[in-house]
Amino acid sequence: MSSLTSPDSSPSPFRPKSDTPFFFGLGSLGGFYLFLILALILALIIVPRWGKSDETKLLLMSVPLEEAVSHLKAASKKAGVTALDKEVEDALMEARELADLKPKGQAKGVLVKQTSTKARALANIKLSELAKKADSEKVDIGREIDQAKNSLLNAVAFDRPSDYTAVFNDPRIRASAKLSFVSCTISALLSLWVAVPIGYTMSRFQFRGKNLIDTILDVPIVLPPLVIGLGLLILFNNISFGTMEVVYFDRDGSQYIVQENRTIERMIQQAGTSLGFQLRVTNGAAGVVLAQFMVACAFAVRTMRNTFDQISPRQEEVAMTLGSSRGEAFWNIVLPQGYRGLLAAGTLAWARSLGEFGPILIFCGINAHRTEVMSSSVYLQFSIGEIEKAAVVSLLMIALAFVVLLLVRNLGKSDAMPNR
Amino acid sequence: MIQLENLCLRNGSFELNDLSATIPSGSYGILMGRTGCGKTTILEAICGLQPHVTGGTIRLNENDVALLKPAERGIGYVPQDSALFETMSIFENVAFSLRLRQWTESNIEKRVHELAELMAITKLLDRRPFGLSGGEAKRVALARALAASPDVLCLDEPLSALDEKTHGEICDLLGQLHREIEVTILHITHSTAEARRLGETFLRLEEGQLIEGNLE
Numbered sequence: 001m002s003s004l005t006s007p008d009s010s011p012s013p014f015r016p017k018s019d020t021p022f023f024f025g026l027g028s029l030g031g032f033y034l035f036l037i038l039a040l041i042l043a044l045i046i047v048p049r050w051g052k053s054d055e056t057k058l059l060l061m062s063v064p065l066e067e068a069v070s071h072l073k074a075a076s077k078k079a080g081v082t083a084l085d086k087e088v089e090d091a092l093m094e095a096r097e098l099a100d101l102k103p104k105g106q107a108k109g110v111l112v113k114q115t116s117t118k119a120r121a122l123a124n125i126k127l128s129e130l131a132k133k134a135d136s137e138k139v140d141i142g143r144e145i146d147q148a149k150n151s152l153l154n155a156v157a158f159d160r161p162s163d164y165t166a167v168f169n170d171p172r173i174r175a176s177a178k179l180s181f182v183s184c185t186i187s188a189l190l191s192l193w194v195a196v197p198i199g200y201t202m203s204r205f206q207f208r209g210k211n212l213i214d215t216i217l218d219v220p221i222v223l224p225p226l227v228i229g230l231g232l233l234i235l236f237n238n239i240s241f242g243t244m245e246v247v248y249f250d251r252d253g254s255q256y257i258v259q260e261n262r263t264i265e266r267m268i269q270q271a272g273t274s275l276g277f278q279l280r281v282t283n284g285a286a287g288v289v290l291a292q293f294m295v296a297c298a299f300a301v302r303t304m305r306n307t308f309d310q311i312s313p314r315q316e317e318v319a320m321t322l323g324s325s326r327g328e329a330f331w332n333i334v335l336p337q338g339y340r341g342l343l344a345a346g347t348l349a350w351a352r353s354l355g356e357f358g359p360i361l362i363f364c365g366i367n368a369h370r371t372e373v374m375s376s377s378v379y380l381q382f383s384i385g386e387i388e389k390a391a392v393v394s395l396l397m398i399a400l401a402f403v404v405l406l407l408v409r410n411l412g413k414s415d416a417m418p419n420r
Numbered sequence: 421m422i423q424l425e426n427l428c429l430r431n432g433s434f435e436l437n438d439l440s441a442t443i444p445s446g447s448y449g450i451l452m453g454r455t456g457c458g459k460t461t462i463l464e465a466i467c468g469l470q471p472h473v474t475g476g477t478i479r480l481n482e483n484d485v486a487l488l489k490p491a492e493r494g495i496g497y498v499p500q501d502s503a504l505f506e507t508m509s510i511f512e513n514v515a516f517s518l519r520l521r522q523w524t525e526s527n528i529e530k531r532v533h534e535l536a537e538l539m540a541i542t543k544l545l546d547r548r549p550f551g552l553s554g555g556e557a558k559r560v561a562l563a564r565a566l567a568a569s570p571d572v573l574c575l576d577e578p579l580s581a582l583d584e585k586t587h588g589e590i591c592d593l594l595g596q597l598h599r600e601i602e603v604t605i606l607h608i609t610h611s612t613a614e615a616r617r618l619g620e621t622f623l624r625l626e627e628g629q630l631i632e633g634n635l636e
Contacts, residue, residue: 318497318564322568325491
């Protein structure tokens, strides 16, 4: 001990450094990301409430207002020789004034408000009364008045903030939400079904070519999802295994047979037909599940492998000395211990499937009520300028993901390890 | 009886060749040797967990078990870390081998309580392994290993990492078990005192050679 260097005799006593900068770093960096996530969600909530810019509103309102004018013109022609002539003419004049949409000194925002208030009054009061009178006077202008009313209310709708309920009740959006939920759940279950055996094999056994297989399993994680969609499309529709006869039906009901390439898609369709139902993968719901599964499964495999890596093989070995086969040891010992990993893999696969868009777009397209999932709806609404609707669908996706993640987390905490 | 004849083992680049030894039936065998010399590898080979047996025979009670699966060897194994089944209660841990053998629930209940009493773990039966002390975990692992009445009990450093008092208690328990239960035991240890207290047959693994003889 005497040969060790003696402590430096510094003038001030040693004081360890403060932990404050460390905790500040943790808090600020973590807080920054959390803030970004919340800001993003807040933006999606605010946009539909604020609606479009005044200029865009005026532009969009002009079309239905012009339509209302033309419907009232038609009504005016019909009512020309009746007692309602003057009233229809007044309504037409008013509609023309509204359709003018040129600011007369006032701000554009004020003009939008004035126009929407007047249009609502014209539709709900004046035209409603006119329709009743036309009915009682037996003047045949009911249809034109109704069309004008609808056009005016359509114009008013552009001034209203986006109606969440209206978007949620849109049958197309509901169908896409339903397809998203069902397809994500199926692809997550399929991913687990595949990921558990692969993850276990890769974790427990050593064999020739293991590194190569490991790399292949990671390919879907690295590849752009679009490429996976393209690969699926080519695999199902462009790779030919000879030729086959395909029956087509003409408009008059007659059928004719054409020799076509024997692709996987055609073979599946033929198998479906022979079983008595229509079966399709490309451009079908099955394709949506397949495209989601191809990407999500890679993440589930990686998670399950890490899960099994963390479970010591010792317990399995003891179980085998006690009389278990390897399969029994897996089901009774390993899998119950991998419960949380299983939940994590399933959640990851589900969440990844929900956000999948590229491969679905390429492999299945966006067909309402068939292949349109929520991510496709967001893209579609955005591409036609309906940014508010896109935001509402995005919020719906966030809510769905939030509920599922929360449920799965609580399930993971429940009864798996009561003593912990 | 545990009998090894010209046993050859390989695990990666590590090799053990021509290992021969006999632990008579009902005897308490002690296997000693330096850390990393391959004691656990031999124990795992006897249990059937070491897949790289490249030659020789392993006989347990006259039967060559070298090609049998672990489940078919009639062995009780207590690893160094006890390796209790974390998702099961202590009762389920002890009853595990009995359930596999499709014992009736009443017989399982009776057997588990007998063993629990012997090992002084009756109060723990409803708990899960998480939070058990080292000594409690060893007692549970022993009860689990003995549940199906194995012919051979393999203990991999069962008294390591225990405080002095618990070490003494488990040591006494092992001695008692050996006296009360007809079982051949192979016990790996580094402690000469432990070996002297419990052992009847002594094996030492030195420079790849298994040497039989007395403790000295």
